[in-house]
Amino acid sequence: MNSTxxxxxSITKKIWMAFLGLFLMIFLVVHLxxxxxxxxxxxxxxxxxxxHFMGTNYIVKVFEIGLFAGFIFHVFLGxxxxxxxxxxxxxxxxxxxxxxxxxxSKYMIYTGGIVLIFxxxxxxxxxxxKLGWVFNPNMTPDGEPDFYHIAKQLFxxxxxxxxxxxxxxxxxxxxxxxxxxxxxTLGINHPQYTTCIRRFGTxxxxxxxxxxxxIPFYFLLIR
Amino acid sequence: xxxxxxxxRQKDAKSAGKFVTYPLKNISPxxxxxxxxxxxxEQLIQKTEEPVVFDHDCREGICGMxxxxxxxxxxxxxxxxxxxxxxMRKFSxxxxxxxxxxxxxxxxxxxxxxxxxxxxxxxIQEGGYISVNTGGAAEAxxxxxxxxxxxxxxxxxxxxxxxxxxAACKNASAMLFVSAKVSQFALLPQGQVEAKQRVxxxxxxxDELGFGNCTNTYACExxxxxxxxxxxxxxxxxxxxxxxxx
Ligand code: HEM
Ligand code: SF4
Ligand code: FES
Numbered sequence: 001m002n003s004t005x006x007x008x009x010s011i012t013k014k015i016w017m018a019f020l021g022l023f024l025m026i027f028l029v030v031h032l033x034x035x036x037x038x039x040x041x042x043x044x045x046x047x048x049x050x051x052h053f054m055g056t057n058y059i060v061k062v063f064e065i066g067l068f069a070g071f072i073f074h075v076f077l078g079x080x081x082x083x084x085x086x087x088x089x090x091x092x093x094x095x096x097x098x099x100x101x102x103x104x105s106k107y108m109i110y111t112g113g114i115v116l117i118f119x120x121x122x123x124x125x126x127x128x129x130k131l132g133w134v135f136n137p138n139m140t141p142d143g144e145p146d147f148y149h150i151a152k153q154l155f156x157x158x159x160x161x162x163x164x165x166x167x168x169x170x171x172x173x174x175x176x177x178x179x180x181x182x183x184x185t186l187g188i189n190h191p192q193y194t195t196c197i198r199r200f201g202t203x204x205x206x207x208x209x210x211x212x213x214x215i216p217f218y219f220l221l222i223r
Numbered sequence: 224x225x226x227x228x229x230x231x232r233q234k235d236a237k238s239a240g241k242f243v244t245y246p247l248k249n250i251s252p253x254x255x256x257x258x259x260x261x262x263x264x265e266q267l268i269q270k271t272e273e274p275v276v277f278d279h280d281c282r283e284g285i286c287g288m289x290x291x292x293x294x295x296x297x298x299x300x301x302x303x304x305x306x307x308x309x310x311m312r313k314f315s316x317x318x319x320x321x322x323x324x325x326x327x328x329x330x331x332x333x334x335x336x337x338x339x340x341x342x343x344x345x346x347i348q349e350g351g352y353i354s355v356n357t358g359g360a361a362e363a364x365x366x367x368x369x370x371x372x373x374x375x376x377x378x379x380x381x382x383x384x385x386x387x388x389x390a391a392c393k394n395a396s397a398m399l400f401v402s403a404k405v406s407q408f409a410l411l412p413q414g415q416v417e418a419k420q421r422v423x424x425x426x427x428x429x430d431e432l433g434f435g436n437c438t439n440t441y442a443c444e445x446x447x448x449x450x451x452x453x454x455x456x457x458x459x460x461x462x463x464x465x466x467x468x469x
Contacts, residue, residue: 010436189453
């Protein structure tokens with residue numbers, strides 16, 4: 001209980017978690033924009049150009065460090081908070097709780113955990129290749145990793161595509177709860193805005209995962 | 224009504240407890256939940272058995288002593304009432320009713336259904352008050368309070384400290400209680416003087432006592448007999464952030 005992270009107050013940890021989560025949500029839109037380039041029938045020209053920009057631009061690189069740290073801290077804080085929460089009730093109830101709470105709000109650690117498994121898979125397939133940590137036979141003539149072909153090769157494997165689709169559905173559930181929760185945590189709760197925030201969160205949680213899901217569908221069924 | 228009760232029995236804080244089943248016959252639907260337990264206890268006493276210990280005092284929903292986790296819900300199946308305001312007409316003939324004490328590490332069981340909620344007192348002692356020097360009472364209208372804030376402060380002050388929010392929360396978090404106590408002062412000019420210290424110290428004590436962290440499931444708000452709003456939690460987070468940063 002005496003490690004530094006345990007000593008940060010519960011609210012401090014929550015506020016960081018919320019900031020980082022919202023930051024990740026902004027990043028996800030950027031990522032979606034790049035991925036949607038895969039849908040262009042241009043042999044990957046747009047997608048590769050975007051990947052090249054993201055791989056070489058210095059401002060992007062600074063953000064990338066922040067993003068990677070953000071992911072790690074979000075997950076790390078989520079796990080610490082959850083462990084403390086389990087410890088706060090050593091004797092459980094016999095009758096499980098019947099209180100009416102928002103859908104899946106009690107299962108954030110599980111939806112988050114599933115997203116984490118996906119992220120690790122994703123890092124092995126793409127990000128670590130970029131960093132040169134994982135061997136990759138697909139190279140462009142300029143000696144950069146050819147992410148267009150890597151992506152294409154993965155998406156035509158039905159099992160990969162199905163897992164990809166399911167995981168984005170789970171991420172949608174995580175984010176539907178998370179978006180409004182983050183504003184509540186950051187102290188923004190007002191009758192005038194709360195409904196709007198909730199609706200936007202649900203909109204985001206449907207539209208952004210759906211955008212990602214279209215891509216494997218396209219490669220599996222149309223191409 | 225004929226009922227089957229499954230009640231948590233525990234001799235004292237150190238002993239292991241267990242559920243004991245008691246059949247109970249001929250209960251009027253107009254009986255209150257605690258009266259129903261009184262009837263059970265009279266029958267137990269007549270059989271020279273130990274009566275079931277449970278907390279209660281005012282029996283009209285204002286003191287916050289009653290604390291029963293009934294069929295998976297703090298204060299039972301009715302909304303916005305305490306266990307003492309719950310009536311047996313909310314149940315049906317032949318029902319099995321499981322009664323458990325509040326479960327949270329900072330609320331240890333003292334005996335049967337009675338838990339020690341002095342953790343809440345410790346949080347209050349950290350700043351859930353305003354310091355006023357004694358002497359002649361000042362003219363109340365010297366400090367003007369806006370209508371909206373006075374209403375919000377009054378709503379927050381409605382918290383009776385029962386602990387149902389902790390009992391309902393999957394994380395045994397006390398955020399709703401602490402935020403109600405922080406808000407009732409933060410909203411009023413008289414509370415400003417000690418505002419920063421108050422929120423920091425009360426949150427620190429809440430964490431030290433081992434209450435869980437909020438994960439925004441809002442079970443607290445759903446079970447609070449006094450309908451304390453989760454907007455108080457947002458207010459406390461704001462207060463806390465400002466107190467730390469500014
Ligand atoms: C793209 C990935 C992710 C995004 C965009 C994201 C976003 C968010 C946001 C905005 C919150 C709300 C914070 C709050 O309630 O104050 C949140 C909560 C949470 N996240 Fe994530 N998250 C992601 C991945 C993960 C992962 C991989 C985990 C792994 C354990 C995780 C675990 C949690 C948990 C446990 C909560 C609940 C904490 C709480 O409500 O206080 N998340 N997430
Ligand atoms: S906030 Fe509501 S549930 Fe929690 S202690 Fe106060 S009155 Fe009871
Ligand atoms: S006994 Fe006082 S609130 Fe129930």
